Amino acid sequence: MPKVTIDNITIDVEEGTTILNAARKIGGRIVPPAMCYYSKLKGSGGKCRTCLVKVAQSSAKDPRPMPKLVASCSTPVQDGMVVQNLTSPEVAEARKGIVEFLLLNHPLDCPVCDQAGECDLQDLSFGYGMEETATEDDRREFPVIDIGDKIKLHMNRCILCYRCVYVADQLTDKRLHGILYRGDVSEISTFIGNAVTNDFSGNMIDVCPVGALTDKTARFKSRVWFLKPMDAHRACGKCPGKVAIWMFGNEIYRVTGRKDQFGEVEEFICNECRFEKKEPGDWVIEGPRHIKRQSVISANHYEEMKKQSIIDPIAGEMNKQE
Amino acid sequence: MDGKILLANIDIPGIRGFDVYRTHGGYAAVEKALRHLSVQEVIAEVNRSGLRGRGGAGFPTGLKWSFLDRKTDKPRYLVCNADESEPGTFKDRYLMHHLPHLLIEGLIISSYALGVNTCYIYIRGEFKYMVGILENAIREARQHGFLGERILGTDFSLEIYVHPGAGAYICGEETALLESLEGKRGNPRIKPPFPAFKGLYGCPTVVNNVETLATVGPIISMGGEAYSKIGRGKSTGTKLISACGNINKPGVYEIEMGLPVEDFIYSPGYCGGISGNKYLKAVIPGGSSVPILPADLILNTARGEKRLMTYESLADGDFETGTMLGSGGFIVYDEDACIVRNTWNLTRFYHHESCGQCSPCREGTGWMEKILYRIEHGQGKMSDIDLLVRVAKNIEGHTICPLGDAAAWPVASAIRHFRKEFEDHVLHPAEVLSKERSLLKVF
Known part of the structure; x- marks a missing residue:
């Protein structure tokens, strides 16, 4: 089995594992951020370039470094490979540049965006971005459109990760939407206004790393951090039926897939579960869902948690003050 | 020049047709290769010739061929890259237009060497008129038994x-x-896997430039050894250079590698000097994406040697004081050319042509264009120049395909060598805008 060293931590992984997945196996802060890679979608990754890392040594046989930074999500490890992520200033600089590019045309409308609080781009900007913008130009604008009767598309917020296109390709029987045009005017859209009605199309919302695709049955109802995520299940003929329901009091505001610490759903769910089952009686509630990611959602104390484990860097500061 | 190899017969009337081409020694190389040489011998000749990819990267062709996966039982493909779209480069168009059979000949021999039975010429959409020329040439070649089943009675x-x-x-x-050839959206793939293992329809594929493949025929005719004696050092043979800009004689020239750049620009046999008896200001020697060099650095290297038309000499001094031979799109600027305006024009191109798949190129190319538009139109700030350098640096090397690099290099090099001109645009916009500036007054 190949042995790979990432930020001075060595681990054995399966043949053909990518650098990103090897880092995820180690876990913690050394995991490069990924905006477009989605382990459950074949062919995804390589596009956003936020997961760029430096390969200081290609393999045990060939100790030369790779000439360019590589996308960790699409580069397989080799035995004896030495990778630098946090330990490389070059990577930090490049990632800062990438975040700047991703935010260049992003409207930064977090105050009115439903994704705020569980947005990958928000986390990324907080972690790696700059405090002020260098651009003074107008941002590109698209009209807000409906993709089907349940999904709203804010193309302005899209970072073109292609994840929703892969969902349509791989989960639904017929893809009705895709990328139109090219360059910085390319947009996600349906073919001449066709509605996306497939049973699994709702998963586009879950895979969207930003607030470009939102659930029309839940949007503008509440900020995510005021809701209590609960694990729940039901007997569903189409999907496994294991979901996270987001409750306010005894009301179910929205239903999503269960997302892991890397923001990926454990299992895709069907549109019936997602959009139509909004009564507590529809579900068998298992208990509060533990949000593993450092997230503002956890700050609401819906679950007994130590402060320490919620937001590590800040918790340290808070303890000192107390 | 006497030593023309590709364009030797170009002035003969009717050379585009099969009969004239055949009477002037055409398809002799195919007969030689298929009848008398084994596959290994053909590859050995190409290896010995030292032929390097003429599309821009200059990668040794024999080495590229050796990567082709021959172990699978899948079919193999040869694809001829005739999508010549780099601003300033028009050598392949010239070659295909006048000598379509030279390309067909090269394709047959290369396919034979690679064990390929299906070959595609992917031609640029704007070259629509060329499709007829090439298909006509293919039809003629088939009529005379050089294409189709069992060519010349062999098993090939x-x-x-x-x-x-x-x-x-x-x-x-x-x-x-x-x-694109598979009928999909033309987004570059993430490498690895390389086309030599998983290319067209997931099968092993070699992609070569038109000029590279056209050279294979003459190499077989004259022998790889003889070909490698032409040129200088590792830059063997001849190269087509498409010269344009402020020169007296724009056009496509075949030069022997190693010709001094100065001779190429000023000799009456080639560009014939700068038009209007003006001074040379700058040159982009290899198509719009290679770094621009000012007159003193293009004529002589930083070490004081004469700059030659070879892969090595043009790259001497790396990007600090050097550039690249690239695809051979030789663009010359005279003293009145505005570097800022030209750089802006190039960024407009790369902005328009970015596929939008990966973020640095999608967002960065447009951003550079906007900043350069501001500077060129007298609304720039001094900080914009440094911002441009930073954006170019953030794109370079961080993208899926080389288009990001191609967009970043012209901007970075223009500022590196002509920073003062950018500063003048910022400091004295009224003065700069009122001046007569050559090139591109369309907008």
Whole structure:
């Protein structure tokens, strides 16, 4: 089995594992951020370039470094490979540049965006971005459109990760939407206004790393951090039926897939579960869902948690003050 | 020049047709290769010739061929990259237009060497008129038994298809070309896997430039050894250079590698000097994406040696004081040319042609264009110049395909060598804008 060293931590992984997945196996802060890679979608990754890392040594046989930074999500490890992520200033600089590019045309409308609080781009900007913008130009604008009767598309917020296109390709029987045009005017859209009605199309919302695709049955109802995520299940003929329901009091505001610490759903769910089952009686509630990611959602104390484990860097500061 | 190899017969009337081409020694190389040489011998000749890819990267052709996966039982493909869209480069168009059979000949021999039975010519959408020329040449070659089943009575069969693209620069990148050829959106693929293992329809594929493949025929005729004696050092043979800009005689020239740049610009046999008796200001020697060099650095290297038309000499001094031979799109600027305006024009091109797949190129190319538009139109700030350098640096090397690099290099090099001109645009906009400036007064 190949042995790979990432930020001075060595681990054995399966043949053909990518650098990103090897880092995820180690876990913690050394995991490069990924905006477009989605382990459950074949062919995804390589596009956003936020997961760029430096390969200081290609393999045990060939100790030369790779000439360019590589996308960790699409580069397989080799035995004896030495990778630098946090330990490389070059990577930090490049990632800062990438975040700047991703935010260049992003409207930064977090105050009115439903994704705020569980947005990958928000986390990324907080972690790696700059405090002020260098651009003074107008941002590109698209009209807000409906993709089907349940999904709203804010193309302005899209970072073109292609994840929703892969969902349509791989989960639904017929893809009705895709990328139109090219360059910085390319947009996600349906073919001449066709509605996306497939049973699994709702998963586009879950895979969207930003607030470009939102659930029309839940949007503008509440900020995510005021809701209590609960694990729940039901007997569903189409999907496994294991979901996270987001409750306010005894009301179910929205239903999503269960997302892991890397923001990926454990299992895709069907549109019936997602959009139509909004009564507590529809579900068998298992208990509060533990949000593993450092997230503002956890700050609401819906679950007994130590402060320490919620937001590590800040918790340290808070303890000192107390 | 006497030592013309590719364009030796170009002035003969009717050379585009099969009969005239045949009477002037055409298809002799195919007969020699198929009748008298084994596959290994053909490859050995190409290796010995030292032929390097003429599309821009200059990668040794024999080495590229050796990567082709021959172990699988899948079919193998040869794809001829005729998607010549780089601003300033028009050598392949000239070659295909006048000597289509030279390309067909090269394709047959290369396919024979690679064990390929299906070959595609992916041609740029704007070259629509060329499709007829090439298909006519293919039909003629088939009528005379050089294409189709069991060519010249051997076991080797080959079909060539011409496939026009839809006019996207990005489809000149080999994996985007393959995607487009498969009928998909022309987005570059993430490498690895390389086309030599998983190319067209997931099968092993070699993608070569038109000029590279056209050179294979003459190499077989004259022998790899003889070919390698032409040129200088590792830059063997001849190269087609498409010269344009402020020169007296723009056009396509075949030069022997190692010709001094100065001779190329000023000798009456080639560019014939700068038009209007003006001074030389700058040159982009290899198509719009290679770094621009000011007059003193293009004529002589930083070490004081004469700059030659070879891969090595033009790259001498790396990007600090050097550039690249690239695809041979030789663009000359005279003293009145505005570097800022030209750089802006180039960024407009790369902005328009970015596929939008990966973020640095999608967002960065447009941003650079906007900043350069501001500077060029007298609304720039001093900080904009440094911002441009930073944006170019953030794009370079961080993208899926080389288009990001191609967009970043012209900007970075223009500021590196002509920073003062950018500063003048910022400091004295009224003065700069009122001046007569050559090139591009359309907008």
